[in-house]
Amino acid sequence: MEIYKADVVIVGGGGAGLRAAIAVAESDPSLKIALVSKVYPMRSHTVAAEGGAAGVKRPDDSFDYHFHDTVGGGDWLCEQDVVEYFVKQAPVELTQLEHWGCPWSRTADGHVNVRPFGGMKIQRTWFAADKSGFHILHTLFQTSIKYPSIKRFDEYFVVDLLEDEGRCQGVVAIEMATGEFTMIEGKSVILATGGAGRVFRESTLGGIVTGDGMALAFRHGVALRDMEFVQYHPTCMPITGLLFTEACRGEGGYLVNKDGYRYLQDYGLGPLQDKPKNKYMELGPRDRLSQAFWYEQQKGRTIEHPVMGSVVHLDLRHLGEAYLRERLPLIYEMAETFMGIDPAKEPIPVRAGVHYTMGGVRVAGNCESSLPGLFAIGECASVGIHGANRLGSNSLTELLVFGKVAGDEAVKKAQSLPPGNSATLLKQAQAAEQRVLALKTKTGGTERVATIRKEMVKSMEDGCGIFRVAETMQANCDKLAELRERFKNINLDDKTSVWNTDWLSAIELDYQLDVAQAMAHSAINRTESRGAHQRLDGPDGAYKVRDDVNFLKHSDAFYVPGSAPRITYGDVKITKSPPEVRVYGAAGEKADQERKASHV
Amino acid sequence: MAPPVKRQTRKGKHPMSEQKIIEIEVLRYKPESDQAPHSEVYKVPFTDDMSVLQGVQYIKDNFDGSLTFRWSCRMAICGSCGMMINGIPKLSCESFLRDYYPNRITIEALANFPIEKDLVVDLSGFIEKLEAIQPYIIPKEPRTLEQGEYIQTPEQFSQYIQFTSCINCTLCYAACPQVGLNPDFIGPAAMALLHRYNMDSRDGGQAQRMELVASEEGVYNCSAVGYCSEVCPKHVDPGNAVNVNKINAAKDYFLRFLSPKGGAQ
Numbered sequence: 116m117e118i119y120k121a122d123v124v125i126v127g128g129g130g131a132g133l134r135a136a137i138a139v140a141e142s143d144p145s146l147k148i149a150l151v152s153k154v155y156p157m158r159s160h161t162v163a164a165e166g167g168a169a170g171v172k173r174p175d176d177s178f179d180y181h182f183h184d185t186v187g188g189g190d191w192l193c194e195q196d197v198v199e200y201f202v203k204q205a206p207v208e209l210t211q212l213e214h215w216g217c218p219w220s221r222t223a224d225g226h227v228n229v230r231p232f233g234g235m236k237i238q239r240t241w242f243a244a245d246k247s248g249f250h251i252l253h254t255l256f257q258t259s260i261k262y263p264s265i266k267r268f269d270e271y272f273v274v275d276l277l278e279d280e281g282r283c284q285g286v287v288a289i290e291m292a293t294g295e296f297t298m299i300e301g302k303s304v305i306l307a308t309g310g311a312g313r314v315f316r317e318s319t320l321g322g323i324v325t326g327d328g329m330a331l332a333f334r335h336g337v338a339l340r341d342m343e344f345v346q347y348h349p350t351c352m353p354i355t356g357l358l359f360t361e362a363c364r365g366e367g368g369y370l371v372n373k374d375g376y377r378y379l380q381d382y383g384l385g386p387l388q389d390k391p392k393n394k395y396m397e398l399g400p401r402d403r404l405s406q407a408f409w410y411e412q413q414k415g416r417t418i419e420h421p422v423m424g425s426v427v428h429l430d431l432r433h434l435g436e437a438y439l440r441e442r443l444p445l446i447y448e449m450a451e452t453f454m455g456i457d458p459a460k461e462p463i464p465v466r467a468g469v470h471y472t473m474g475g476v477r478v479a480g481n482c483e484s485s486l487p488g489l490f491a492i493g494e495c496a497s498v499g500i501h502g503a504n505r506l507g508s509n510s511l512t513e514l515l516v517f518g519k520v521a522g523d524e525a526v527k528k529a530q531s532l533p534p535g536n537s538a539t540l541l542k543q544a545q546a547a548e549q550r551v552l553a554l555k556t557k558t559g560g561t562e563r564v565a566t567i568r569k570e571m572v573k574s575m576e577d578g579c580g581i582f583r584v585a586e587t588m589q590a591n592c593d594k595l596a597e598l599r600e601r602f603k604n605i606n607l608d609d610k611t612s613v614w615n616t617d618w619l620s621a622i623e624l625d626y627q628l629d630v631a632q633a634m635a636h637s638a639i640n641r642t643e644s645r646g647a648h649q650r651l652d653g654p655d656g657a658y659k660v661r662d663d664v665n666f667l668k669h670s671d672a673f674y675v676p677g678s679a680p681r682i683t684y685g686d687v688k689i690t691k692s693p694p695e696v697r698v699y700g701a702a703g704e705k706a707d708q709e710r711k712a713s714h715v
Numbered sequence: 716m717a718p719p720v721k722r723q724t725r726k727g728k729h730p731m732s733e734q735k736i737i738e739i740e741v742l743r744y745k746p747e748s749d750q751a752p753h754s755e756v757y758k759v760p761f762t763d764d765m766s767v768l769q770g771v772q773y774i775k776d777n778f779d780g781s782l783t784f785r786w787s788c789r790m791a792i793c794g795s796c797g798m799m800i801n802g803i804p805k806l807s808c809e810s811f812l813r814d815y816y817p818n819r820i821t822i823e824a825l826a827n828f829p830i831e832k833d834l835v836v837d838l839s840g841f842i843e844k845l846e847a848i849q850p851y852i853i854p855k856e857p858r859t860l861e862q863g864e865y866i867q868t869p870e871q872f873s874q875y876i877q878f879t880s881c882i883n884c885t886l887c888y889a890a891c892p893q894v895g896l897n898p899d900f901i902g903p904a905a906m907a908l909l910h911r912y913n914m915d916s917r918d919g920g921q922a923q924r925m926e927l928v929a930s931e932e933g934v935y936n937c938s939a940v941g942y943c944s945e946v947c948p949k950h951v952d953p954g955n956a957v958n959v960n961k962i963n964a965a966k967d968y969f970l971r972f973l974s975p976k977g978g979a980q
Contacts, residue, residue: 154785155842157883158793213864216852216915218872218879225866249792250879257850257908269842292831321787354764357790422764449790452809453764565776608780611747614832617780 116544117290117297118537121149121266122529123522124286124301126273126328128152129159130248130514131493131521132307133255134208138522140262146529149299151268151288153323153619156256160309160321161514164248165360165445167240168511170205172229176237178202185509186692188234188400189473189502190646191667192341195690197480197499201509201516208515209241217254218243220442230442231365231391232508234400234699236707238393240508245360245445251511271297272619275547276304276331276489277540283335283489284535287544289551291619294612296551298544302532303488303525306332307518310472310494312345314631315579316572318469319351319358328495330626332476333633333680337484338671340497340685341474342630343638344647346505347581349404351468352453353423359446359465361507364397366442369430370404371462372416378427382407384700399699402504402647405467409581420464428462435459467581471510473501473647474637477671482521488528490521497669499688503646554625555618560606564620567598567605568627574598575631579638584652588639595632596679602628633672633680640682641666663694734760737816739770741782742823744830752830756819761812768796768807771822771834784834791948794882797889798834799823804889804946825889827898841885844901848909848927853920871916878911878956880949887943887953893936900936901927903943903953910956913963929964937961 123139125132128150136150152159171181181202186193209227213219219227220242232240243250259265270291277285277298285300311326312318333339349370350359364370367390372378377396380387384399384407391398408427411417417425431439431446436459439447450458476491478484478498484491492498493514500513571594578591602625609617643662644650650658668684675681698706736758744752757774765773768786775782784807786796791809798807801821812820828836858865887903888894894902901909909928913921928934937957944954 154787154793154795155838155883158785158787158795160788160793162793162882163788163790207860210860210864214852214854214858214860214917216912216917218876219864221867221869221872223869225868225871227864246792246880249882253879257845258852260846260849261851292837321789321793323787355789422762445792452791563776564780609783611745611781613746614783614835615781616783617775620780 116541116548117295118541119149119297119299120147120534121299121301122146123303123305123525124149124151124299125305125307126151126286127159127307127309127493127495128154128156128267129307129309129493130161130251130255130511131518132305133259134515134518135305135307135492135522135525136265137255137259137262138519139526140264142523142526143530144264146264146526148265149268149301150265151271151273151286151299153270153272153291155269156267157253159252160324161248161252163319163321163358164251164511165245165358166232166362166365167230167242167247167508168209168251168515169232169235169239169506169508170209170241170512171202171239172206172227172241173237173239176239180236181205181239183692184235185500185506186502187695187697188506189504190661190697191692191694192502192645192669192687194480194499194688195692196688199690200480201500201513204516205512208512208519212251212254212515215254215258217250220244230362231393231398232506233361233364233398233404234394234506235508236393240365242362245362245443248511268297268299272622273327273331274551274622276335277543278335278486279535279539279543282487284540287547289619291614294615296544296548298541300535300537300540302529302535303490305521305525306476306489306491306495307493308495311627311630312469312472314571314575314627314634315345315469316576317351317354317356319348319356320469325623325627326630327623327626328491329475330629332484332486332489332491333629333674335486336674337486337489338477338673339474339630339633340477340669340671341503341637342472342633342672343641343670344473344503345469345579345634346401346471346473346647347405347467348401348470349408349467350429350465351470352449353420353426353464353466355453356468357449357453358470359429359449359463360443361401363429363431363443363446365391367391367434368397370397371428371430372411373418374416378411378416379404379407382410383698383702386701394703395700400504400506403699405581406649408467418464423464424466426464426466429465430462431458432460432462471505473503473505481524482517483524490525492517492521503648551622554605554621555607555610555615558606560604562601562605564605564607564617564624567602568624570594571598571628571631575634579634582649582651583638584650585639588635591635592639592679595628595635599628599632629674636680636682637670637672641670667694734762735816737761737770737812738819739774740819740821741771741774741833743833745781746832763813765812766808767800767810767812767820767822770812771807783832792882794884797825797884797886799826799889804886806884806886806948809948825885827889827891827895828885838885840898841888841902844905845883845908848901848905849920849924850908850912852912852915852918853923855917855919865917867916874916875911875914878907878914878951881907881951881953882949884948886946886948890942890946892940892942893938897936899932901932903957906934906960907951907953907956910960925964925967928960929967934961934964
């Protein structure tokens, strides 16, 4: 087995991983950084983020506003001290990215421009047309090339963490091009592997978004927190789930039902507005908009298409071709290429689809998990800023702010700790190698990776949808347990070593089943409705509402080998925003005024 | 001489449910057992909404799990899924089976790269070229974070923004006849990225990058066929970037004689 001794190991080369790598390289150039990713960094799914990154910019905005939008948007399940830090650091990090060359869209006088986004009181979303994630990722990747201490392991697939002396000390990875194993030692290990949305059928996500880092930490006893909160984005392409950014609405797009009616006014988001108005109508938060889509479907007011299913229309026509080409060029091309639609002439059929995992590896504000030396950042982590529902454009900023934090913390750790016991670590790595190789070489199985995956994503869609009831959630839990068993009987078509993606998909599926179980069991145990977790059941419908008495709590899912995860609950950190009724539109504005008056 | 790119028609509006069968011929190569690549043909049921990538995924999921290819985003932004489709370099996620039906479609690994397995090529050479061009801001006037953002006028912005759109899909390398002849040629995408940083008003690194532009691996390899710009899925027009730099390199060459401090400022 190849051995590489690094000081800091980073798993994942997306926005968070790259930002962390640069932070380490800048803070202490003598430390050796191993940046390990199963794809070339610029393929990471950060690339597909469209709308932008939130950070206070305008003189009429404030950190306090951004804080309250985020905490209210998260239905009060946020760690408020962490949110306070986040909103203050946001503009610093976004400016840093500007200095590194990110082509943020500008105003006529040459300053960085900001656009409105859902659930945000003031325009504060920095954007690079509608390719913000693409530009952030490429800027970070290209900037990272400047630092000789960052050694990349491109197309290396991590299969396990190494743990000794009560701390995390490295990873084991497969070099995809050869199938050979490498042990990478490190005094700090940072997981930055992204979300897990591909456990669902219809999602906006790339094929690589399989929850790898979540499962790795989970299997080492670290809690996955708040996994029941899965964000459905309200405007996705039917069938494929590809994303039409929230910026479509930020720029003034309408959502209409089969009667051409802007239905959001019926769901606590009105009254009707002609121009985009922050926190009204189409600029409400994603959970509420996806729920409104579901209600429209129940009422028979969606448009029924024989192939696409139930859809509503995203209408951009009134914005005109020139403006759309400038602000939403990617959206324009996607509508043309994938749907044969000219969005300046026709409305775009859309439906809600899975987009984001609010939960993840539980970490403290310094991004360290309960396993010393193991950090997590970005979508794979739960540092506590999203609560029960993430606001659009907070996650790109999260990559930067907490990438920097984790990088700095990892440096402190790496500087203070002695090297590990290589012989012990190698033994562990070899055991992991044997276990993973057995999956490839074993014969006689009858199950296909694709079959189990297909059944998993269908079950998750049925059991962890926009609205949930105990019966289908239980069926989902049962199905996942069945698939876990059947996975043991898997058989690969490809038994070779070089570029064996059949094998890697099987390892990913193994990760996905663990993460799916954490989601399913966290969901069925939360007998209330909050943010993205909405229930329709309970005695006299008791679970339909938020229950702060029993559930102003984070859920923690713990791995139990061979069984369903154990779910426990932990406190939520409240600093300055006690839970309130969560309202938008005119009601939200009134509540804001009342809060302001009570502070005077 | 490379064939001209035929833009696929954008028909098939609102996918229809009718299922048809298309023949997909895939160039297979397993380095551990095959002496040379060979073709296999698969009959794939498809609907009008299905991309070529989905066709290939169908084969992997249903017929042969060993079929190997890169893919991720499915929306032409991650740059993973480039393939030769009927001899033309394309992103398979935004090419559609309906546009080839009822004919057989052939799929091969991207040209001008060594094949690692099936449709996966060795990109390490390309990555080294990207790294070589110093693709990051070398500040002209360094600024602290407290000083805030650089100001960039619409005019300054328009000088470089087009060249930021490259997704590193390497279709232009598969298209470039000179990359085929001289694998060391820095190539269209890397040259476009170099140009992107040179043209950015925040950057002062042009002189440092000029050496590579004028070197043996640099712009003079380009024979101005322009096929790179034709196949570019993001309209970056790398051919333009390369040829602007030919002029810059020539200017730089003469300036070295005229100015005691050397060439490009």
